[in-house]
Amino acid sequence: MSSHDKLFIPGPVEVSDKTWAAFSRPMIGHRSDAFRELYRSIQPRLQELFSTAQPVFLSTSSAWGVMEGAIRNLVGKRVLNCMCGAFSDKWLDVSRRCGKQAEPLRVDWGKHIDPAMLDEKLATGEFDAVTLIHNETSTGVMNPLAELCAVAQNYQEVVLIVDTVSSFSAVPIAMDDLGIDVLLTGSQKALALPPGFALFSVSEKAFARAKQIPDRGYYFDFLEFKKNQESDMTPTTPSIAHIHALQSKLDEIFAEGLPARHARHRRTNAVVHDWVRSRGFEFFAEEPYRSVTLTCVGNNRGIDIAALVKRLRAKHHLVIDGGYGKIKGETFRLSNMGDETEESVAHLLACLDDCLQ
Template structure:
């Protein structure tokens, strides 16, 4: 039995998307691929509101997250850490042999503009990493305010992960001044995993030219040179790119504004349910994510049992990430999810709660 995914990624995929993946194969050096590549990158620029170059990498998000630090950290980087994925990004930065410091806050807290100001004002850093929406904790940091701080430090390259926010809410890359904006497609974009997208500003590409040890697979300059021909350095995941083309068509048919509005409605519905059932939120306002809700298990529910029972009813449920397992659970409300489906899921939880 297929379990309907209410976990924070991968998310449920529309059958139309799966169908698009069955399109007969083409060669990536054929003109048909260049046309496909050109059309998806121009659609992505619209969603990301950027005139920067947009590249397609055949990997999960962390491929490009690692690639970005290898390409852009020349001297020293600061990693802002407030959850599992941002903590890991710091570790990855160090593993790439880069000088890096972590500014860490407890899980459940946001990164604030003040923290960013304090770090950048030291003059020690030429780059920083930030996760807009920490999926492990359901915290959304105030990106606009943070980028307003970053704007005052033009020599510092901003590397921002929007894995679980891009397309669910406005992230206008150029207006915010994000140098490198990265996302994997298996979350808010609602595609199967295996493809990462990133935009790169001119100054980030200039920086890359001066950085040694960029490797090959994620060398930003290779991406730029190949993109000039609407292509990729290595064989891309063409089936997924067909799926992306279909998804962009669907996103524009729904309308970006409507997609953002639907995500606000989904979030409001889950938040209402959480309050009505007497649960606490793990995250304080105004930092609650719009794409997933992390719920504190203050009612002492046997989450493992609930997960099992939901599994038997055909639903995949998340009982907390890493060290938060058992203490919190997360309900994802991102991608192509519709309000009726979400409410049905919560009504099934309601039926099961008395027994757990």
């Protein structure tokens, strides 16, 4: 048993010793043959994970870099930001800070984005881009991705930008089949890599849009990523340590098998859900839109959440989250993403029981 406090917050999550070993491999030059070989070697498996024939790009930034980049590359007319929690709400602010015309499609926290509402907004013809967060980490809502994508696909002018930061690799997400124009994720959630790295893929439709948009900047210019990709490189010096760790993680993911990985997340999530019900707690997210990678537990029992979080850490060296943003103290969040198993999640829940007594 390692001596550190283990993270069960919904990202960053626990990073395994195996991943750390890969992260600390000897450094290589980012314009070397060794790097190009590394880059090439991971592409096919990344494309399989993204379910895309498009290249998958590696960004040395957290997810927000690519989220902001998507706005700067793709919004010409006006962006519709689907908002249902802290991260999706923030995207409206970020869009406006980029100088873009932006409008919210807002639902209460804990609710999902309704495809009919999306349809109504897009039918106005005012928008040429939509942002959507698949799994809203702050509320534990997993939006109905296929239904929302089906709506967006009816609007040729609209590019669909989807954040899968806390769902990627835990559930199947078929980028090309769903007609997603930008699919992005971060390293520190379901992939269980250290934070500070993001992955994304871009459709031909979105590349064509980017060509028409001025002031895309440099660091997150999608066309720069595309150009460098052709020689198996990134535009700037990347975090090579992350790419080594990603290569190792891909070995693990494909050794486990994608269906088995998805099933494991469903099982560990069900263990948490059973605990929530049997201990008389409520779910913050509405049924049937609950995330399978984390659970946002409503504090209907009126417990002292800050004290619970503190006690769990002091006594059992386990870390959970005491609620995010405006629902801090009203909720707590338990993550089952990354490498967690039924045993490790059961251990967390037993320790929670101990601290709740």
